[in-house]
Amino acid sequence: MTQIKVDALITNQFLAADLREIRQMQEESKRKPPKTEIVWRNVFLFAALHIGALIGLYQLVLQAKWATVGWVFLLHTLGSMGVTGGAHRLWAHRSYKARFPMRVFLMLINSIAFQNDIIEWARDHRCHHKWTDTDADPHSTNRGMFFAHMGWLLVKKHEQLKVQGAKLDLSDLYADRVLMFQRRNYLPLVGIFCFALPTFIPVYFWGESALIAFYTAALFRYTFTLHATWCINSVSHWIGWQPYDHQASSVDNLWTSVAAVGEGGHNYHHTFPQDYRTSEHAEFLNWTRVLIDVGATLGLVYDRKTTAEEVIERQCKKFGCAEERAKMLQKLG
Template identity: 55%
Template sequence: MPAHLLQEEMSSSYTTTTTTTITEPPARIVQNGEGNSEKHLLHAEEDIRPEMKDDIYDPSYKDKEGPRPKLEYVWRNIILMSLLHLGALYGIVLIPTCKVYTWLWGFFYYIISALGITAGAHRLWSHRSYKARLPLRVFLIIANTMAFQNDAYEWARDHRVHHKFSETDADPHNARRGFFFSHVGWLLVRKHPAVKEKGGLLDLSDLKAEKLLMFQRRHYKPAVLLMCFVLPTLVPWYFWGETFQHSLYVATFLRYAIVLNATWLVNSATITPSPMTTPPVSTAGTST
């Protein structure tokens, strides 16, 4: 066989056809205010979870025009929060004179409490970011009770509303209302009617079906009294002879205030209000 024919035969036998398929990124269809359909690309991992949809930002919701309702102050919360932080400030003064084991105990209690919020109420129950077996869920519900930031059901409900209607009046701690409001002010006033309205429309059947969450919700007040206040105060006093004053103000009031403010700072210090024409930064790739 001539050399040029042999070369052509070998070339044809090694020729392959490559087909490239371009897959369109996942998206969802949303009805805009004019009745037209718009396609919105999904950016975050939680956006494509088949079992969770109620914590995904809804760009179709717009605030109603007109002035906001007059603020209704919750004086009980204002007084209790003020007393707590005064106690925490006094706890700072007492740190140099407390036993080493006491502030180590307070730090340990802080870490466990924080896990009850971050790994429990936030990642597990608000976003369903992972699945947990019963022993881990029991640990997290105990840790969540130690943190005393409302029961996990209520925490998850409010957080889902925050993500779905972020930076609107339906957002419990709307960043557009200023640093103080998104930090702690939202806990010192009655909820905006839009928060109650939209929160009542969410599908919370997954939370209601979890017996552990409902058990905590039924027994929350006595459980919080024991886990957030009585236990952290009595342990230093009983086991290593700490004074009751140091136990109460350092291991309990100061520790609790730090846990609260660490959580609140996620709402106030790390989220910048975005322009009205763009989705909130907190919902595109992260779950705050």
């Protein structure tokens, strides 16, 4: 395991000049609200998906077999881990390294979640970290909580995001043949892993009705995982603890840790983005960390990065609050 001992701001890859530029961009985006160009195709598709998900929820509660309920939970957990352990902690942040079989596994379970291919996901997420709450942040909270949650997927992206994002170095992502395979075959992969297999398996193995399997394990489960993920962009930039950085909009929150398999330490994560744990609180909910640690035990994962205690303490003293950190860890475990 590698412990990061350099100053927190440098682990965050921001230099003082960058920070000044970012503050200016944040002010500018508050002064001039950007014009919104609605993409009606997405509005109709998401509306249809949510109607299907509501039917699925009704069936899940009243009509589905118990095995199907378990299947929905398993798919949500696996798909989420493909996002948290794969797209997020491995590919967007490089917070650990993984061997080929682990990367293939993560790419396949990521396809269950159908959240754009990993290269696009990681590109947008790197923009979110580097230019948080500016027009170059795909889901800036300056444009309101609905925009941060899902509104950003219903409108054209801001020009600033495209201009700034084009400056990012994404060569590591394009050099990974597992990611290139996913990109080239994205539609068949999500067709199989997000919709076809989730429907087929309950029908074939425990005789569930095809319609119930489709509405619950495909449509409802897909929508639920989307909202759990989107909550990190809305709730986790809104209500919660800020022990590590009071100036940031990100917060630590217990409920997002529950729904998003351990990603609720968002104030911690924005402060120490290269830490593979992404959170200090509620370790028992950090199932993604468990998956990465199991990978390490099996020799499939190596070079997990953590943050040294003295760096965390220095950061809290300078930009957050050590007492708030102690209180939060006591309350949330």
